[in-house]
Amino acid sequence: MNLTLPRFFLNEFRKRRKKSALITFALFWGTLSVLLLLAFGRGMTSQFRTSFSGLGENLIMISGGQTSRVHQGLPKGRRIRMVPTDVQYLKERIPEIAVIAPESYNGWPVSARGKEINRQVHGTTAEFADLRTQIPQPGGRFLNPDDVAKGRKVAFIGWKVARDLFGAEDPVGQKIVVNRVPFTVVGVLQKKLQDSMYNGPDADQVYLPFSSFSQIDSQPYLDRIHIQPREIGLSVLVEEQVRALLGRMYRFDSGDKYALSIWNTIEDAKEAGAIFKGIEIFLGIMGALTLLIGAVGVTNLMYAIVRERTQEIGIKMAIGARRRVIVQQFILETLFIFLKGTFWGFITAFNLVHLVRLIPISYEGFGIEAYLLRPVFSLEIFLIFLGIVGTLVFLSGIFPAVRASRLNPIEALRYE
Amino acid sequence: MIEFRGIKKIYQMGGHALEALRDVSLNIGKGEFVSIMGPSGSGKSTLMNIIGCLDTPSEGEYYLEGRNVAGLTFDQLASIRNRMLGFVFQNFNLLPYATAWENVELPLLFNGKNAKKRRERVAELLKAVGLLDWKEHRPSELSGGEQQRVALARALANDPPIILADEPTGNLDSHSGEEIMGLLGKLWKDGRTIVMVTHDDRIAARSERTIRLFDGQVA
Numbered sequence: 198m199n200l201t202l203p204r205f206f207l208n209e210f211r212k213r214r215k216k217s218a219l220i221t222f223a224l225f226w227g228t229l230s231v232l233l234l235l236a237f238g239r240g241m242t243s244q245f246r247t248s249f250s251g252l253g254e255n256l257i258m259i260s261g262g263q264t265s266r267v268h269q270g271l272p273k274g275r276r277i278r279m280v281p282t283d284v285q286y287l288k289e290r291i292p293e294i295a296v297i298a299p300e301s302y303n304g305w306p307v308s309a310r311g312k313e314i315n316r317q318v319h320g321t322t323a324e325f326a327d328l329r330t331q332i333p334q335p336g337g338r339f340l341n342p343d344d345v346a347k348g349r350k351v352a353f354i355g356w357k358v359a360r361d362l363f364g365a366e367d368p369v370g371q372k373i374v375v376n377r378v379p380f381t382v383v384g385v386l387q388k389k390l391q392d393s394m395y396n397g398p399d400a401d402q403v404y405l406p407f408s409s410f411s412q413i414d415s416q417p418y419l420d421r422i423h424i425q426p427r428e429i430g431l432s433v434l435v436e437e438q439v440r441a442l443l444g445r446m447y448r449f450d451s452g453d454k455y456a457l458s459i460w461n462t463i464e465d466a467k468e469a470g471a472i473f474k475g476i477e478i479f480l481g482i483m484g485a486l487t488l489l490i491g492a493v494g495v496t497n498l499m500y501a502i503v504r505e506r507t508q509e510i511g512i513k514m515a516i517g518a519r520r521r522v523i524v525q526q527f528i529l530e531t532l533f534i535f536l537k538g539t540f541w542g543f544i545t546a547f548n549l550v551h552l553v554r555l556i557p558i559s560y561e562g563f564g565i566e567a568y569l570l571r572p573v574f575s576l577e578i579f580l581i582f583l584g585i586v587g588t589l590v591f592l593s594g595i596f597p598a599v600r601a602s603r604l605n606p607i608e609a610l611r612y613e
Numbered sequence: 614m615i616e617f618r619g620i621k622k623i624y625q626m627g628g629h630a631l632e633a634l635r636d637v638s639l640n641i642g643k644g645e646f647v648s649i650m651g652p653s654g655s656g657k658s659t660l661m662n663i664i665g666c667l668d669t670p671s672e673g674e675y676y677l678e679g680r681n682v683a684g685l686t687f688d689q690l691a692s693i694r695n696r697m698l699g700f701v702f703q704n705f706n707l708l709p710y711a712t713a714w715e716n717v718e719l720p721l722l723f724n725g726k727n728a729k730k731r732r733e734r735v736a737e738l739l740k741a742v743g744l745l746d747w748k749e750h751r752p753s754e755l756s757g758g759e760q761q762r763v764a765l766a767r768a769l770a771n772d773p774p775i776i777l778a779d780e781p782t783g784n785l786d787s788h789s790g791e792e793i794m795g796l797l798g799k800l801w802k803d804g805r806t807i808v809m810v811t812h813d814d815r816i817a818a819r820s821e822r823t824i825r826l827f828d829g830q831v832a
Contacts, residue, residue, distance in 0.1 A: 205715065205719070208715075209649065209708075513706060513708075514667075516720045518723050606668075610702075
């Protein structure tokens with residue numbers, strides 16, 4: 198076997214490994230902490246994001262309100278209510294709108310097979326599926342344009358409604374009776390995390406084609422309009438145009454924030470995104486600090502090793518070792534110690550994360566486990582981690598190494 | 614080969630200066646076998662360290678093969694120690710975690726020799742000192758005489774023209790000491806310059822010339 202400098206250094210290191218056992222453990226622990234903190238932090242924020250977008254992504258929701266300003270001689274306090282034709286009106290006049298859908302709802306009894314429950318029943322169009330992440334379970338579908346155009350008596354129901362009425366049975370193709378009118382179930386909502394809503398989670402809702410809904414609903418008004426702008430950056434512009442157009446139509450001041458109630462999830466998401474990023478950075482720093490403690494230990498150990506091996510350094514200098522060789526040796530030893538500790542920390546963290554991900558989580562309610570039990574181990578996390586470790590290896594190795602290389606050969610040789 | 618001109622070495626010891634060498638001038642020719650003697654504190658070791666480029670003089674000039682050593686960088690001195698000088702110490706100074714083979718190979722490694730050349734050279738050297746069968750042994754598994762032979766093999770690794778021996782037999786029994794002196798004698802006959810520090814007159818008698826130091830000066 199050929200001896201090379203790194204191999205020679207590795208040999209010397211191996212013979213001393215017992216002395217570095219504790220430090221290796223500290224590094225193992227530090228690595229485990231950093232990686233778990235990053236993975237759980239990332240998992241938590243990604244679950245937050247998923248459930249945040251459970252309502253819908255890049256969504257602007259508009260409903261009627263009450264004026265708070267006098268406008269064109271009209272008093273304040275007037276109620277503003279939209280009507281179904283406003284949807285087409287807005288779509289034609291605002292080119293920045295990508296998708297738009299109406300929504301009206303009413304609380305009605307819903308029954309099937311002799312069971313009766315009271316639920317919110319909504320009337321809407323096919324576009325609602327994209328706007329509000331209404332993904333059907335396999336074997337079913339959401340309402341389609343035909344349903345709406347022809348006023349079909351079909352329904353799309355939340356998974357809890359399905360369970361409450363049909364138990365474990367597949368509701369697709371079965372009849373439900375809404376407000377005394379029979380409808381055929383065409384699809385059931387797939388389970389999803391959802392933390393923002395009105396009228397309860399989507400799991401508890403019943404959706405009908407807007408035209409069919411209007412036939413059994415007596416009121417002429419529209420409860421809500423959902424809009425997705427073409428680009429995220431256009432959301433404020435779209436919001437302003439909606440206020441201006443509807444303001445002209447219903448005669449209110451477009452600057453009157455109370456005339457329409459607008460829920461802009463895009464602006465909310467921006468803020469939430471900043472918070473999530475903040476949490477992640479915070480967790481990363483916590484982990485890095487833990488690892489730093491290990492690194493301080495390594496520096497300390499390396500200083501001790503330099504002291505202990507002063508005479509050996511002297512010998513190497515006497516037989517012609519250049520400064521670079523001495524520096525290399527100590528940097529490499531630092532690297533060996535780090536590799537040993539961080540390797541096992543990495544393996545352990547990786548396996549723990551994947552074990553935890555196997556634990557099933559419930560989509561009902563908002564259990565903390567839904568956020569905690571889905572840690573994510575990404576390449577990005579690994580790269581961040583490598584960056585931290587690399588920096589620490591360098592910092593904890595360079596000072597002892599330089600000190601070793603600056604030793605006076607004579608004094609080093611005489612050192613006992 | 615080795616020329617000292619007015620060499621002074623002053624150590625600063627807690628505020629007051631200690632003159633280890635005061636105005637030493639000497640000349641050691643190529644192929645000479647010189648022993649340096651003197652009581653402890655006379656500056657023998659300091660003289661050896663300066664000759665060995667492990668230390669630099671405070672004043673004066675040191676020419677090694679006509680080249681002024683003063684003003685050379687650490688790495689240049691390291692290179693000189695590696696190629697031109699072979700050290701043999703009283704306490705052997707082998708690396709404890711390295712095998713006999715590795716100890717001998719290290720100067721070759723520092724000199725950037727390739728694997729094949731290193732292998733041939735180490736085998737040749739260990740054979741010459743009669744320790745090829747002990748190549749996998751660590752210093753702690755070897756006797757004092759064997760350790761000193763490994764050290765001698767290491768000193769010869771890069772075929773240096775000068776061997777510096779600091780009390781090479783000081784820690785050895787008379788039989789092992791005799792072996793080492795025999796090997797040194799052989800190296801001298803091969804044309805190498807040998808400089809040896811000793812306080813044993815019988816050992817010094819093996820050399821051609823003895824330089825006696827007293828109070829940091831050549832007596």
